[in-house]
Amino acid sequence: xxxxxxxxDLLRAASLGALLGGLRWGRAAAAPAxxxxxxxxxxxxxAELMPAMARMFDQIGGxxxxxxxxxxAVKINLTGAYTYRLGYAPLGDSHYxxxxxxxxxxxxxxxxxxxxxxxxxSPWATTDPLTEYLLLAGMEPREIERAAPNVEFENTNYLGKxxxxxxxxxxxxxxIYPGFDxxxxxxxxxxxVSLSKMxxxxxAGFTGTLKNCFGIAPVTIYGGNAGVDEPALQPTTGRDTxxxxxxxxSKSAPQERDFMGxxxxxxxxxxxxxxxxxxxxxxxxxxDGIRTMTGGEGPWIREADKVVNPGLIVAGxxxxxxxxxxxxxxxxxxxxxxxxxxFESCDSTLRLAEEVGIGTRDLKRIEVVGWKSxxxxxDFAELRRERRGRGQAGxxx
Amino acid sequence: MPxxxxxxxxxxxxxxxxxxxxxxxxxxxCLVCEKGAAPGGVQGLMIADPAAPPDGVSIxxxxxxxxxxxxxxxxxxxxxxxxxxxxxxxxxxxLEGALHPGARVWVDAKxxxxxxxxxxxxxxxxxxxxxxxxxxxxxxxxxxxxxxxNADAVAAWKRxxxxxxxxxxxxxxxxxxxxxxxxxxxxxxxDNEFMGQELLNLAARTNQQxxxxxxxxxxxxxxxxxxxxxxxxxxxxxxxxxxLIMTFVQSGGTLITGPNWGPAPGTxxxxxxxxxxxxxAAGKGRVALAREEFSDPYTLANEAVLVVSHxxxxxxxxxxxxxxxxxxxxPAGKRAVVQMLFYTDRGVASVSVRVAGKxxxxxxxxxDGADARPLEMDLQKDAVELHLPTVSQYAAAxxxx
Numbered sequence: 001x002x003x004x005x006x007x008x009d010l011l012r013a014a015s016l017g018a019l020l021g022g023l024r025w026g027r028a029a030a031a032p033a034x035x036x037x038x039x040x041x042x043x044x045x046x047a048e049l050m051p052a053m054a055r056m057f058d059q060i061g062g063x064x065x066x067x068x069x070x071x072x073a074v075k076i077n078l079t080g081a082y083t084y085r086l087g088y089a090p091l092g093d094s095h096y097x098x099x100x101x102x103x104x105x106x107x108x109x110x111x112x113x114x115x116x117x118x119x120x121x122s123p124w125a126t127t128d129p130l131t132e133y134l135l136l137a138g139m140e141p142r143e144i145e146r147a148a149p150n151v152e153f154e155n156t157n158y159l160g161k162x163x164x165x166x167x168x169x170x171x172x173x174x175x176i177y178p179g180f181d182x183x184x185x186x187x188x189x190x191x192x193v194s195l196s197k198m199x200x201x202x203x204a205g206f207t208g209t210l211k212n213c214f215g216i217a218p219v220t221i222y223g224g225n226a227g228v229d230e231p232a233l234q235p236t237t238g239r240d241t242x243x244x245x246x247x248x249x250s251k252s253a254p255q256e257r258d259f260m261g262x263x264x265x266x267x268x269x270x271x272x273x274x275x276x277x278x279x280x281x282x283x284x285x286x287x288d289g290i291r292t293m294t295g296g297e298g299p300w301i302r303e304a305d306k307v308v309n310p311g312l313i314v315a316g317x318x319x320x321x322x323x324x325x326x327x328x329x330x331x332x333x334x335x336x337x338x339x340x341x342x343f344e345s346c347d348s349t350l351r352l353a354e355e356v357g358i359g360t361r362d363l364k365r366i367e368v369v370g371w372k373s374x375x376x377x378x379d380f381a382e383l384r385r386e387r388r389g390r391g392q393a394g395x396x397x
Numbered sequence: 398m399p400x401x402x403x404x405x406x407x408x409x410x411x412x413x414x415x416x417x418x419x420x421x422x423x424x425x426x427c428l429v430c431e432k433g434a435a436p437g438g439v440q441g442l443m444i445a446d447p448a449a450p451p452d453g454v455s456i457x458x459x460x461x462x463x464x465x466x467x468x469x470x471x472x473x474x475x476x477x478x479x480x481x482x483x484x485x486x487x488x489x490x491x492l493e494g495a496l497h498p499g500a501r502v503w504v505d506a507k508x509x510x511x512x513x514x515x516x517x518x519x520x521x522x523x524x525x526x527x528x529x530x531x532x533x534x535x536x537x538x539x540x541x542x543x544x545x546x547n548a549d550a551v552a553a554w555k556r557x558x559x560x561x562x563x564x565x566x567x568x569x570x571x572x573x574x575x576x577x578x579x580x581x582x583x584x585x586x587x588d589n590e591f592m593g594q595e596l597l598n599l600a601a602r603t604n605q606q607x608x609x610x611x612x613x614x615x616x617x618x619x620x621x622x623x624x625x626x627x628x629x630x631x632x633x634x635x636x637x638x639x640x641l642i643m644t645f646v647q648s649g650g651t652l653i654t655g656p657n658w659g660p661a662p663g664t665x666x667x668x669x670x671x672x673x674x675x676x677x678a679a680g681k682g683r684v685a686l687a688r689e690e691f692s693d694p695y696t697l698a699n700e701a702v703l704v705v706s707h708x709x710x711x712x713x714x715x716x717x718x719x720x721x722x723x724x725x726x727x728p729a730g731k732r733a734v735v736q737m738l739f740y741t742d743r744g745v746a747s748v749s750v751r752v753a754g755k756x757x758x759x760x761x762x763x764x765d766g767a768d769a770r771p772l773e774m775d776l777q778k779d780a781v782e783l784h785l786p787t788v789s790q791y792a793a794a795x796x797x798x
Binding site: 129 | 669703706707710713714715716717751
């Protein structure tokens, strides 16, 4: 205990903690609960995928009410450098959102009347156009571009096509950051869609539509080589600063609320993801779990294991609801928290997001269509137990 | 034919005719040694003085191929993107080959201090894959070890000889032509030496195979098969060359050039957003006209890749670490070979390689086996994807349409 800390300070802190805890419990209890649809689709064949996805969008209330006449930004999930594959598997079969899933969603949005659809991602350490990055990854952007009228792509890992970054603040004040400076595309849209790969994550336990938002932050500001005063011109690293808290972002951007706070990545990453998803609210959340990988978010993870075929797509208007159902469909308990799989060494992003009122993770409050509790096509939780039983546990590789 | 020779630099520490026995059973048939330094009793071997190469041979100074290590060898030195920097002789062999048509290019490059004996076969492959030959040069330690019969050194020597034998046996591949989407037009000398040569070097580092087009030898055939050409020389092209290049553009090619081209060709147009460039149309083709003179070959090489588009990459790797390649095809295009170089010292596993073209069958060659192995292939619309077993240093995929 610090010598200067008085009994009155402790009482004040305890009261404040209880008050905040109460507020968070109140927000969690009132966190939005909506409908989440689970679609069955064993392959990425459009003949199977399109009807499945169309049915799901109908089940959650129709796509038209979300996208009609709107500029829709779709954040896809292309984590890590394209040069890594899990074995010989194409990236869309393991850890990238599959291009056919992107094309199907884009096609349905176009049919539902979206005015403009912008595909967004912050690919690894490059200012190259996103279309070129997709080609490098072995994906054909034309199939996405031709799926609907007015489809555009933007690399959001730097300033991009705008003259300045857009500042988006966290309405609740933020766990770590009060706000973020982001590529303009995250502000210049009416609707924001997170189209993620459903998988585990070495640091955050689970990757879904919330965790996908980690990649909206430009590394020119939030990377290890970010400019000190102003953003760097080019992205050259990953978001290691988010993980380690080793430095503040460029001074031009909102600074961390408490730079002396905990530096453990299992503490920071879930909170930063929640801050990002608060600053840039998600209107439509889709998890691609048709084919995915076990053991982590990419092949570079030490625990990365194999490609699996759960044959699922999960969609909802609320990202916490959607991620909760996705976790349950993977065999995990969405009410789990630190110390319990898949959050053995981190806090639950879902719990943190629930506590700031983004959405509930309580399956009892979520209307789930197309899935019932215990229906697990690929049991990620069991595979995780087996893997770790063999001693294959590990953090980032 | 002299150009079919396999050169070996006679180590200064190998004394006496008995040392020649080390060459028994090896493919080395030409001893390279400075005048007066040849061993006595040489029979059936050619002696070549590097200052006066044999007929049909052009000798150029090269680099020890591999990932460039930082001081202390603790970490790889990085290129501008933070990727490990790779030294390779490929671009130089292609340039020397263009400058000396019909000649076999020999590369004179000494091993770096501390070079692993296991990395010598890669030095052979790094030259041979591009149609050249490394003058096999042992370092003092390895030469001494071989002379003393040290088991490790002798084993390394056998692997070196095996690699040299492999390329002697596959010399027919040297007659295949490079498959390139990008050509670089220059004289690669004088004011244009730095920009021209570095462009060749750095295009390879961006995983592109660039064709060498010499200004004074250019013809319509020089542009055959190309999607784009760079003209970045300091002075405008002569009328004949200008006409040749514009004919290429008119028929659908793309020219990447800058203010030094002279009056802007074609008419204003639009194209892929590329900061610093204006697009112009000419016939069926287009011109990416840089607003300022080129000064950084690295930037230009990377921009050229985007102008061409990765859609037209001839070869693309996954899980390969620091890799390079030479992709050549037979004159009729029915057969092709992708020679792959892996510069990391450990082997690479689960490597996938996408090769543009409609190839139906293939086999895999490596330096550690005499026979080719079946190649796992995934046939795609306009390409084939190869799935390699764990490989080290070098592998060649021989493909047939």
